[in-house]
Amino acid sequence: MIAAGHGWGLAVFPLLAAAIALVFAVRLTQRYLGRRRSYEGIWAVALFMYAAASFAMFLGVVAGWTATEFRVYWLLGAVLNVPYLFLGEVYLLGRLGWRASAMAVGVTVLMTALVVIEVWQAPIHPTALTQTLPLGREVFGDGTLAYRLAQYVALPAYFLLLGGLVWSTLQMGGKPELRNRMTGTFGIAMGATIVAIGSGIGAAFHVVPLFSVSLAAGIAVMFWGFVQATRSAVRTATEAPAPS
Numbered sequence: 001m002i003a004a005g006h007g008w009g010l011a012v013f014p015l016l017a018a019a020i021a022l023v024f025a026v027r028l029t030q031r032y033l034g035r036r037r038s039y040e041g042i043w044a045v046a047l048f049m050y051a052a053a054s055f056a057m058f059l060g061v062v063a064g065w066t067a068t069e070f071r072v073y074w075l076l077g078a079v080l081n082v083p084y085l086f087l088g089e090v091y092l093l094g095r096l097g098w099r100a101s102a103m104a105v106g107v108t109v110l111m112t113a114l115v116v117i118e119v120w121q122a123p124i125h126p127t128a129l130t131q132t133l134p135l136g137r138e139v140f141g142d143g144t145l146a147y148r149l150a151q152y153v154a155l156p157a158y159f160l161l162l163g164g165l166v167w168s169t170l171q172m173g174g175k176p177e178l179r180n181r182m183t184g185t186f187g188i189a190m191g192a193t194i195v196a197i198g199s200g201i202g203a204a205f206h207v208v209p210l211f212s213v214s215l216a217a218g219i220a221v222m223f224w225g226f227v228q229a230t231r232s233a234v235r236t237a238t239e240a241p242a243p244s
Contacts, residue, residue: 008062010061010208010209010212011058011061011062011212012212013212013213013215013216014054014055014057014058014061014212014215014216015054015055015058016216017050017051017054017215017216017218017219018050018051018052018054018055018058019051020216020219020220020223021047021048021050021051021054021219022047022048022051024047024223024226025044025047025048025050025051026044028040028041028043028044028047028226028230029041029044031230032044037091037230038088038091038101039088039089039091039092039229040088040230042084042087042088042091043084043085043088043226045084046081046084046085046088049076049077049080049081049084050076050077050081050219052072052076053072053073053075053076053077053078053081054077054215054219056069056070056072056073056076056077057069057073057077057212057215060073060132060134061132061133061208061212064129064130065129065130065131065134066129067124067126067129070124070129070134070139071119071120071124074119074136074139074140074146074150075115075116075119075120078136078150078154079115079119079149079150079153079154080112080115080153080154081154082154082157082158082161082192083108083111083153083154083157084108085157085161085188085192085222086157086158086160086161086164087104087105087108089161089164089185089188090104090164091104092181092184092185092229093164093167093168093171093181093185111153115149115153118145118146118149119146119149122140122144122145122146123140123141124139124140125138125139125140125141131206132206132208133202133203133206133208133211135203135204136150158192158196161188161189161192162189162193164185164189165182165185165186165189168181168182168185169182180228180229180231181228181229183225183228183229184225184226184227184228184229184230184231185225185229186225187221187222187224187225187226187228187229188222188225188226188229189225190221190225191218191219191220191221191222191223191224191225192218192222193218194214194217194218194221195214195215195218195219197214198210198211198213198214198215198217198218199211199214199215202214
């Protein structure tokens, strides 16, 4: 049995979140292809994930969940999205050599492959999908690896994302040229926080409006953060003093 869903009144918010994420993912992809800045390419991947997860939630809320929709939502939204946001932040804030870059990407790709296999093959309890907003512990089962991956993978990445904000703030010091980069990092971290808190409370208490609105609000704040961070990179490149 598939839940009837809440209809368009609440589904419009995850649809809006998916649209915002998709537009900016395309924009970041275009910038990456033109400038080859690694963090823009990685963030583009994160935004495509966010768009797909939000669209899966839109389908589930508007008409009822299927197993595939929930797996996409859980995999790309609850587990993998934040680690890719953090990886992009690492490339933005740090100056990685090719060995460190290869290691960071290699670990992320391996982790992604293992997570995809686990979530896609994990058994699902069909009755849990009849709810308008299914919980991971009910769909996969409390204590299962597919459910715990959100805690084992996404939660540490979220705190590392916040750690990057603290680090960038300390590094800024008296360097005004780093101000936009720090502001952008703050926006990305705060957008992720809005999603984490809104989705956490919304899912725990089955408050679908809070969950849905937090998706759109969070990606809007992250959008602003991405703009600030990339603007900083452009200014650094274009406003450097000419050699004498």
